[in-house]
Amino acid sequence: MVDGPAAEARVVKTLEGLGIPYEILRIDPAYADTVVFCEKYGYEVGDCGNTIIVAAKKEPKQYSACIVRGSDRLDVNKAVKRLMGVSRLSFASADETRELTGMEIGGVTPFDLPAGVPIYADAKLMPLQFVILGSGSRASKVKISPEVLRRIPGAQVIEGLSLEPKEQGAS
Numbered sequence: 001m002v003d004g005p006a007a008e009a010r011v012v013k014t015l016e017g018l019g020i021p022y023e024i025l026r027i028d029p030a031y032a033d034t035v036v037f038c039e040k041y042g043y044e045v046g047d048c049g050n051t052i053i054v055a056a057k058k059e060p061k062q063y064s065a066c067i068v069r070g071s072d073r074l075d076v077n078k079a080v081k082r083l084m085g086v087s088r089l090s091f092a093s094a095d096e097t098r099e100l101t102g103m104e105i106g107g108v109t110p111f112d113l114p115a116g117v118p119i120y121a122d123a124k125l126m127p128l129q130f131v132i133l134g135s136g137s138r139a140s141k142v143k144i145s146p147e148v149l150r151r152i153p154g155a156q157v158i159e160g161l162s163l164e165p166k167e168q169g170a171s
Contacts, residue, residue, distance in 0.1 A: 007136030032106030032138035072162035109134035
């Protein structure tokens with residue numbers, strides 16, 4: 001069972017330790033998914049960072065957390081395969097994501113992930129004035145400087161992690 005308030009409390013504790021000012025945005029959980037969140041609350045999709053859990057298809061099971069702008073698409077077939085060093089991978093299912101992170105889709109965040117899960121953040125996030133990320137709960141978001149992505153232990157900022165929307169047809 002996922003406990004959104006407990007996950008959010010752990011995320012806030014992690015954020016406090018990273019030393020970057022942040023704001024918790026309280027939202028209706030029905031609007032937690034990026035596009036509907038932006039439509040409801042007046043933010044740009046490109047100012048949001050989607051944290052996506054990716055899973056290797058072969059044993060031993062490996063996972064990574066990838067953060068890309070809400071307006072972009074994760075380059076899972078090239079960039080993430082190369083970073084993880086695997087031949088086959090896919091997006092983790094909602095059940096796998098919940099089991100691994102203790103968070104629901106729409107609330108997944110790079111803060112408070114299990115030890116050993118690599119975190120890859122797209123370099124396109126870094127020039128933003130702020131980024132809106134999940135908080136561990138579908139009932140809130142975190143508004144913070146993208147500089148926080150350099151402070152998360154084990155996180156790496158990666159050039160070429162995403163494809164822009166016009167490239168989505170490319171393979």
